[in-house]
Amino acid sequence: MKVLKFGGTSVGSVKSIMCLKRIVEKEAKKQSVIIVVSALGGITDKLLSTAQMALNGDESYKREFDAMVNRHHQMIDTIITDTTKRENLFNTVDALFEQLKSIYYGVYLIHDLSEKTQNAIVSYGERLSSNIVATLIKNACWFDARDFIKTEHKKNGKHILDSELTNSLVCETFKDLPRISVVPGFISKDKNTDETTNLGRGGSDYTAAIIAAALDAEVLEIWTDVDGFMTADPRIIQTAYTINELSYIEAMELCNFGAKVIYPPTIYPVCIKNIPIRVKNTFNPKNPGTIIKKEINNDTKAIKGISSISGTALITVTGLSMVGVIGVNRRIFTALANNGISVFMVSQASSENSTSIGMKESDSEAAVNVLNEEFAKEIETGAMFPMRAEKGLATIAVVGENMKHVPGIAGKLFGTLGRSGISVIACAQGASETNISFVINGMYLRKSLNVLHDSFFLSEYNVLNLFICGVGTVGSKLIEQIRSQHDELKQNRRLQLNVVGIASSHNAIFDREGIDLDTYKEQLVQSEITDTETLRREVIGMNIFNSVFVDCTASKDVSALYQDFLEHNISVIAANKIAASSDYESYIKLKQTALAKGVKFRFETNVGAGLPIIGTINDLRNSGDKILKIEAVLSGTLNFIFNELSENVPFSEAVRRAKEQGYSEPDPRIDLSGIDVIRKLIILTREAGYKAEQDNVEKKLFIPESFFNGSLDDFWKHLPMLDDEFEQKRKRLEAQNKRWRFVAKMEMGNTSVELTTVEKGHPFYNLEGSNNIVMLTTERYKEYPMLIQGYGAGASVTAAGVFANIMSIANI
Structure with a gap:
């Protein structure tokens, strides 16, 4: 038996839901399957935003509600061809929408949106989509997850799964397992009050994992819109690729730090039962995807993936009174936990006089208030300093179980960042050495991810990003040499020379994805007039990793930019002789800056052209x-x-x-x-x-x-x-x-x-x-x-x- 979970994008359009149908029917020929589905793509957000409009007395909530009704109706009209089935489905769906309409109207009238009401509202997304899927797939049986997924209310206001009761009810519900079962994900019920609750955003994955673990499924398949876990976010790193295999621990670490492929709680239930998870693409079902299991054989890679969380805030609890005092950290984390504030990273100095905690920016203000209140006496006496949140940060996690077997990983990581001019504000590494996490300035997130991905050979190619200034005789010949050698270098040296900027004496073009060297002359002619200040601003402002400024001019003004570039960790290659032959102090400063920043200042062609x-x-x-x-x-x-x-x-x-x-x-x-x-x-x-x-x-x-x-x-x-x-x-x-x-x-x-x-x-x-x-x-x-x-x-x-x-x- 298999459990297959389909996310919002997998049921978000006619094309995707028909792909789902083919996948399920193919699997059902081999064995029984349980299908867990999310709401139609974007519907959960729409349900919440419409509730807020009703709460604010905004009558346009009715228009948003009608748009949701129309979307579901159009989906049904398009995919359900059997007249009787379509009519019955319309009756079911419209009855649900009538209930939802009444709830919205109540919120609009009394201007109140309690947690109970909000939970009821968001439950309709999965209830609607699962009924559509159950009707679309022949001989499918629909089950209401609220009948067997049970939660209990905790003191901090959160609903927690009652695992023992839920497992018992799942086994009872599916003791006579149909060939195809369809279950709405995400939703649940409170075991005491019978109120509709949910397992949190992303909870459909969790629903599937709970069912798979309770029934000892052969495998849990998560069907989404990507081919699996990627080595990094492909929206940021073009060279990111699918990871074939991950351990449960590696997958958990990546999920906790921003990889949104799987909802993190999903992994635990199947992990303890040693049930593998396979992540697959609904739109590319032939791709093998990523398999997650207990042990990975013949695994030689130290680093498996790089994940990140933007919008990080860092709060540092510091004071001389913390040194050697037992219980300070207990007070910190107890105070935060009691107020429902989650911490995802902790870094403490060995002297114990400071503890830095990373959290979402949205929680930082409340966390500062909580901690200032907790340590009010210590702050008043000067034994501790008032808390403050440093915002605008990002957290990066480098993940891989094999890191523990490879000496020097942390040194290479921080050295690579340092050479790119990126300072680490705080870092944390567990004794298991599965995850090295660190906090940086958020503006350097893209650059950090690219340089780390490239440095640890997660990228297929080593990338060098070039800014070429001067397209005269030397510059144009250089560009032609780069163009002619481009493919050979990629194939034989695994090196990609990416020209991201080209400037002439009057014009310049920039493209961080790479300029087409076949048409750069035409692009230059059509570009805006530029000057050296604009050139400086664009090159530094691109903030791109592994960057090199190449000066093929004889311009004094261009050579005056070298110092700024080197200080921003941009290597400089100069055919221009002016800088290296200018006053001695400037020459020495350029050399010393390059050395201090870990970048290169090369000017071999200043003397003898190509001679060494x-x-x-x-x-x-x-x-x-x-x-x-x-x-x-x-x-x-x-x-x-x-x-x-x-x-x-x-x-x-x-x-x-x-x-x-x-x-x-x-x-x-x-x-x-x-x-x-x-x-x-x-x-x-x-x-x-x-x-x-x-x-x-x-x-x-x-x-x-x-x-x-x-x-x-x-x-x-x-x-x-x-x-x-x-x-x-x-x-x-x-x-x-x-x-x-x-x-x-x-x-x-x-x-x-x-x-x-x-x-x-x-x-x-x-x-x-x-x-x-x-x-x-x-x-x-x-x-x-x-x-x-x-x-x-x-x-x-x-x-x-x-x-x-x-x-x-x-x-x-």
Whole structure:
């Protein structure tokens, strides 16, 4: 025998109720089944809200009542085709509605809505729906749950199930079990007064569990509108997926902390009888769903699911008089219990001078009053502080029975939150280690759930959320590389690069679910004009987990945003050289902030585009080596220009070719002035462990200062004036078998840049095209310096270097 419970969504529409019919009839061919049904979806809320309207003397309650009648009538007209059955059902339903109408009218007249009356009103939802289902399914027998589900009234005003009497009555009622039985869920009767009561919102699950346990059912099936328990709330975490198996304890923990798949009291009755629970989807019956049972075989996952409760309040009971005093906690919880206030989390300091209790925000004001009254004498003498509620919080529970077998789970959990800039306000973990619960600021709930889900490999993919600023040559190449590699990374690396923001110099688009990289250019054109302040506000305001800001601009204003981003736990990858080469104090602050926040500030492409220069220097220093001297050709643009010079290619033409082939900046004067090389040298000097400023670099340039004044058009107009001088010098060098190289040099912290000549045999002599070369002399590499050489300019290699930085963050 099976017990099948169908929730409100399973009887909420014609489509769903016909699915229910097919499921039941298929199961009934194999064995006897008892069907427990909830009210039509939304009807319980409608019954309550209509009662409030009547209580307030609002005559529109009649319109709401008529709408409920019409909904049930339309359902019957659509699904019941047999004329006689339909007529009999209408008589039954209309008789119930006449009773309900009279109750509403009484509430309207006397402006009173007692608990007894309210319980009677909400009972009609299940009574109506169960009669419809019993008529729809052929040969089904209807039973009134109030005849065998009995409650008793407790001092705190709540109705509690009388388990012994209920079990006896259930067994008596179903001793001659029909093939198909239909029972309204949720409703019950007081064993002493015979008044209609209920088992609480979600109580239909409980009804089904009570029946299943009493009759030793083979299985209890909960049919709802999801495929089962999910690893997290799929409305928040897109990568959440169905959990195949859960233990009773794991399911209970998840239910208690916000997973609304099953009403928590449902689990206990079937657990003690070792009856499995299967959660299935009415709209997807072929899916196996989630099975809940005593033991899970071959279970290797430490974490099963993450659940949460928003609208949490935290009350801290604190005072020096609590230390070592026996009975303080008893007084706290007795006072709250006597006033019907439920606590779902407790955290106490080992010093015993404070106890923090988590509860619903709606209960917090009453709880503060109760506790202030309970400890009034202690507060008056100063031995304890007045209670206050901290609101706007959220509680998260990480659940899994295997956590007890895996060391370091709590450390990983809190470390992951810390790196994302999320502070834990209070936490609690039982000795069983099945549940680690903690309270955070409610504004970080979405971010916390995502980062934890991703970190503990509950997600199918590791997700990195990217904001890309700059869609010029480098930025557009980077976006294309991400687009082309997207599927391969997901398949082979289980990595999803999610571009959630793209900004140009004037426009920006943002989408936390991910931007379509095939159409981003069109989206940018159609987006609103933006500025750096808007960019800062949008990136920080998205408050998204595992986020990385990628700067592919040369903008000083954009680089000024890095500090704010790092402070908000957003990693920064910069192709932009300005920040790392700005004043030394700002550079150090960026590095220290990234270290303190546990995020990354990466700028490998600032020097050498895709060459591993900065990374190599860092590796040498981290291994204990000391950088003594750096000699480098750092401008791919200048190297290209001086390699292009020939009898047939004058200086001005070589500069123009560098511009046309994308090696130089849009304004080549930035390259020719040596500013770009100076910035790179400063960055390398700092990464080598020395304090350096741009103003202290000794400069020996090769272009007269006058060429850097005026407009860019003036520059191109006057540039050919230098061709003859460069050609004469070039011929002399050629005769001497020498070549020009613009060399940056650092020796023990002293820096210089100059256009110099190198002889044949020098490591820089045969440097081709736009290549860069760096020669590192260290304490270990003193006699034979280390050489790093390769392409040092170009949008594609720079974009590839930025991509490598992104991947290095993804692999942490």
